[in-house]
Amino acid sequence: MAEVVAVDDPADARLRDYVDLRDVQLRKLLESERGVFIAEGEKVVRRAVESGHQARSFLMAPRWLETLSDVLDTTDAPVFVMPEAEIERVTGFHVHRGALASLDRKPVPPVEEVLANARRVVVAEDLMDHTNVGAVFRSVAALGFDAVILSPRCADPLYRRAVKVSMGSVFWLPYARVDDWYGFPELLRSLGWTSVAMTLAEDARDLRDVAPADPREKIALLVGAEGDGLSSHWSRSADVRVTIPMAADIDSLNVAAATAVACWALAGPAVG
Template identity: 85%
Template sequence: MAEVVPIDTVSINDAADPRLRDYVDLRDVQLRKLLEAERGVFIAEGEKVVRRALESGHRARSFLMAPRWLETLADVLEGTDAPVYVMPESEIESVTGFHVHRGALASLYRAPVPTVAEVLDRARRIVVAEDLMDHTNVGAVFRSVAALGFDAVILSPRCADPLYRRAIKVSMGSVFWLPYARVDDWYAFPELLREHGWTSLAMTLSEDARDLRELAGTPDLGEKVALMVGAEGHGLSPHWSRSADVRVTIPMAADIDSLNVAAATAVACWALGG
């Protein structure tokens, strides 16, 4: 059972209460990246997300909420030993730097991420994301992958963190249970996929790419299919695009360069089947 700890709001005004250090400046992306990696934690925001994080097996380090959320989350708090820091909403805002609409916050320990080999062994349809910088896009890709029946996500070394607050929210919590791993050796990855028996499809706008509609009708794409999608703006790197078994494109209808990467991923997952 969690211990409820009312925080003396006077002490907060020095903004340095060590119990609250996981929750400072939640809008400062650079600071948060550093701080969460260093401490091995991530932040869940809102009653539903906190609930899903715990249900998926993540262990809480602490909670921070206004008094009115204690009752709503009573069942969840019963199952944990982590302290629950309780403060008025306005004081929470002065710690986190913004108004927390959906109530509770939790700081949770990051679980060890499986290796790429472990993820590949248990999947047959994956999305491989290269250098997505935008947390909204990372979250949206996870949500679409999960909803459309793909099995896992593989991230390039520079891809944004799926456990960043905004990515979690946009993913509808699917980052908590959808298997994912991060590639160490970006350059060798297409070859690794081949060695493991995967057919890799590079989503690209290049001239020699096949039309997704035609490709989706191909009866035998292979038992294990990896759909590779590239960064916002520039798309897949030439190396990954060239190394893929097949280059595939969504033909653009109008005076517009491309679909957003999350929309393109959703369309391709749909077209290729789950």
């Protein structure tokens, strides 16, 4: 059972995992150094613990102790309790969804391991916005895809904002990062994957015309950076280039929305 600890000093060293949560550069440095991530809100905290991530500590106002009592009964991590105004001084913003938790990161598996257990994946190139990364994870999980593969420069899916937008799907959806990004298209092909690139290229086919008939076909949906889209190397390397037909005067959707549409179209019939 967790130990409840009343804290009255926002500068208490035991709260260092929660300092300045809106400072993206600081958080990237601190969380990388410590191997931690932050879950925000009762539902996300609950899903983080239930997914098997080890809690280091919790930070919450007294009113959340009862709501999360069943979760706190499963861990020995300390629960730091403070008034909401003092929590805001620590974190730098009003935690309106109540509770926070600091948890240990799990090792990210090799990309070959993730691909071996999948038949539909999204491959994301250079998505820099944490909100978009979280939304992509949520769509991938909701629409039956099996995993997400990230380029080296993609934003951290375990950054607080990404976790929150994903509604915790980052905790159970497998993902991996690729070191050799330039050579990855050929690796996909050698492993029997068909790559489908989302692009505005002139030879792109209507997404509605390429829906797979075989649910066992291994399909990698390729989506590119906000604004610029896929790099020319990845677009040229794809087996199929597709686009979502748009109404007049609109050329494309946000990458997260486009990913959701494409996942739905390419999911294929359910395996019996």
